[in-house]
Amino acid sequence: xxxxxxxxxxxxxxxxxxxxxxxxxxxxxxxxxxxxxxxxxxxxxxxxxxxxxxxxxxxxxxxxxxxxxxxxxxxxxxxxxxxxxxxxxxxxxxxxxxxxxxxxxxxxxxxxxxxxxxxxxxxxxxxxxxxxxxxxxxxxxxxxxxxxxxxxxxxxxxxxxxxxxxxxxxxxxxxxxxxxxxxxxxxxxxxxxxxxxxxxxxxxxxxxxxxxxxxxxxxxxxxxxxxxxxxxxxxxxxxxxxxxxxxxxxxxxxxxxxxxxxxxx
Amino acid sequence: xxxxxxxxxxxxxxxxxxxxxxxxxxxxxxxxxxxxxxxxxxxxxxxxxxxxxxxxxxxxxxxxxxxxxxxxxxxxxxxxxxxxxxxxxxxxxxxxxxxxxxxxxxxxxxxxxxxxxxxxxxxxxxxxxxxxxxxxxxxxxxxxxxxxxxxxxxxxxxxxxxxxxxxxxxxxxxxxxxxxxxxxxxxxxxxxxxxxxxxxxxxxxxxxxxxxxxxxxxxxxxxxxxxxxxxxxxxxxxxxxxxxxxxxxxxxxxxxxxxxxxxxxxx
Numbered sequence: 198x199x200x201x202x203x204x205x206x207x208x209x210x211x212x213x214x215x216x217x218x219x220x221x222x223x224x225x226x227x228x229x230x231x232x233x234x235x236x237x238x239x240x241x242x243x244x245x246x247x248x249x250x251x252x253x254x255x256x257x258x259x260x261x262x263x264x265x266x267x268x269x270x271x272x273x274x275x276x277x278x279x280x281x282x283x284x285x286x287x288x289x290x291x292x293x294x295x296x297x298x299x300x301x302x303x304x305x306x307x308x309x310x311x312x313x314x315x316x317x318x319x320x321x322x323x324x325x326x327x328x329x330x331x332x333x334x335x336x337x338x339x340x341x342x343x344x345x346x347x348x349x350x351x352x353x354x355x356x357x358x359x360x361x362x363x364x365x366x367x368x369x370x371x372x373x374x375x376x377x378x379x380x381x382x383x384x385x386x387x388x389x390x391x392x393x394x395x396x397x398x399x400x401x402x403x404x405x406x407x408x409x410x411x412x413x414x415x416x417x418x419x420x421x422x423x424x425x426x427x428x429x430x431x432x433x434x435x436x437x438x439x440x441x442x443x444x445x446x447x448x449x450x451x452x453x454x455x456x457x458x459x460x461x462x
Numbered sequence: 463x464x465x466x467x468x469x470x471x472x473x474x475x476x477x478x479x480x481x482x483x484x485x486x487x488x489x490x491x492x493x494x495x496x497x498x499x500x501x502x503x504x505x506x507x508x509x510x511x512x513x514x515x516x517x518x519x520x521x522x523x524x525x526x527x528x529x530x531x532x533x534x535x536x537x538x539x540x541x542x543x544x545x546x547x548x549x550x551x552x553x554x555x556x557x558x559x560x561x562x563x564x565x566x567x568x569x570x571x572x573x574x575x576x577x578x579x580x581x582x583x584x585x586x587x588x589x590x591x592x593x594x595x596x597x598x599x600x601x602x603x604x605x606x607x608x609x610x611x612x613x614x615x616x617x618x619x620x621x622x623x624x625x626x627x628x629x630x631x632x633x634x635x636x637x638x639x640x641x642x643x644x645x646x647x648x649x650x651x652x653x654x655x656x657x658x659x660x661x662x663x664x665x666x667x668x669x670x671x672x673x674x675x676x677x678x679x680x681x682x683x684x685x686x687x688x689x690x691x692x693x694x695x696x697x698x699x700x701x702x703x704x705x706x707x708x709x710x711x712x713x714x715x716x717x718x719x720x721x722x723x724x725x726x727x728x729x
Contacts, residue, residue, distance in 0.1 A: 336531060
């Protein structure tokens with residue numbers, strides 16, 4: 198088929214992509230690596246920042262607020278350059294650890310930048326959980342940790358998922374900025390291909406298609422997850438099993454139990 | 463592990479003559495405004511005590527002081543013979559265990575919306591009392607049957623009517639085998655049909671001997687099930703006695719005026 202198209206001059210590609218498959222795959226994996234590392238760190242750090250911003254203690258609240266405002270208002274590229282090009286200049290003062298290397302600098306820049314945005318999403322979500330929920334959990338004698346883990350967090354997660362998912366897809370696309378530090382991700386591979394083949398249009402259209410092929414299914418999958426979580430679906434096997442047991446017990450016909458004073462039926 | 467095995471509870475049921483709840487000289491203020499003014503209230507085992515009074519009169523605050531959702535300014539509170547608050551400080555050694563001994567039902571239900579009805583009833587058993595999952599499921603199912611909601615066990619709160627949600631909330635409050643149940647205007651957010659369903663369950667609980675402290679505007683219901691009625695006004699207990707004494711033969715003018723509004727709201 199390909200040969201036939203080529204023979205008739207209808208084959209649209211001039212680049213021999215089969216020669217670049219290995220590098221493209223490596224770039225793709227590196228893009229996913231930056232996204233996974235950057236997003237995990239950003240989500241954890243963002244959650245910590247959100248909790249700090251909700252603290253009653255000013256000394257805890259203010260640094261988190263300053264951080265969020267600072268990094269929300271600085272371009273990602275500036276953070277990348279500071280970490281990759283700027284920090285090594287301080288090596289004589291702080292030691293070798295400031296030379297982060299490409300992957301660490303790239304992933305850290307993404308984490309620092311997106312943590313600021315995610316903290317806003319998480320803060321809004323945590324604040325969106327009605328006070329009555331915490332109160333009801335307190336009245337049941339749940340510990341502070343249990344209240345957070347089993348009552349507040351799952352509800353906040355439902356509220357935070359749409360914004361968080363958008364950030365994840367956005368971060369995946371933003372890894373392309375790491376081309377500026379030759380990070381070896383997809384965009385860097387694309388630049389390498391275009392500089393060697395001079396087929397700029399074709400190369401970047403193919404890259405656009407690859408990014409789309411990653412981002413679109415990801416965002417659709419996240420939408421599906423959002424809907425499942427909102428519908429209260431059992432996502433863990435353990436919960437699934439418990440609900441199945443409950444369904445079986447609820448289905449058995451029994452007379453209403455007699456109540457006992459101060460006790461269960 | 464079952465709930466029974468897991469519990470080293472507030473020491474047993476209080477003796478019949480010893481109040482499950484003993485509140486003495488309780489004072490609570492918000493921003494300098496006194497909302498509970500030197501209140502004394504004793505609830506004996508198996509008794510149904512109803513608190514009535516105008517909105518904003520301190521009824522809910524008094525209730526919330528019992529399980530320390532609100533911290534009083536001074537006074538004393540004992541629950542099941544254990545001192546909870548004395549003088550100006552909390553003396554309760556284990557707040558979580560106190561709260562497990564005092565079930566609470568809220569006006570707005572406050573069910574956990576991400577969990578099914580059965581999971582709402584299971585949660586505190588597993589996470590607060592350390593009951594195993596199979597025992598918690600078993601107990602939750604039995605409690606849902608007790609409030610006539612076995613058929614709604616796998617429904618989420620937003621799929622249930624207000625009355626159903628409140629009955630799940632009652633089952634949830636019962637799950638830890640409390641010594642006493644506190645009801646904070648349990649029917650105020652409900653339509654008449656749902657109100658009837660909830661009051662029916664509460665009457666069944668009273669028939670079973672459950673000790674209950676109820677804040678309500680349902681005067682006919684209070685008359686029917688209460689052993690004792692308390693009229694609270696401006697943070698002060700104006701009058702208390704049997705349902706017949708307070709509701710049918712009130713001695714205080716404020717009580718009379720308040721009860722009169724139930725005959726004709728515009729008088």
